[in-house]
Amino acid sequence: MTMWFEKIIGDLSGKKRYLEYKKRIRQLPEGYRKAGGALERYLLNLGPSDNGESLLAMLEDLADLLEQSVAAGTPIRNVVGTDPAEFAESFMQNYGGGSWIRKERDRLGKAIDQAEEAEQQ
Structure with a gap:
């Protein structure tokens, strides 16, 4: 039955x-759960939007990190540091796939490189 359903709907893995x-995040203590939700929202908006496998790996690793922090008694601020956006940006760099922000950063860098080359001619 499952194979028939997946042939029509697609892979459900x-x-x-x-x-x-999501279940793992819900089981975290409240503070970590809230931090996990905020980080997830940020990562889903800016992370590898064109690569579902990378996105899932990133979220699973986030859950691992938060669960390990709970087990070790590490305060959430010690996990994300003073700048949560910087933490999330660094965290995302470990995963492939493009996002609109990465594409725009690359496009900006290339445009400036081309402008510099044109200026030197």
């Missing part, structure tokens, strides 16, 4: 992994 990730 990604959805299953995402739901498992």
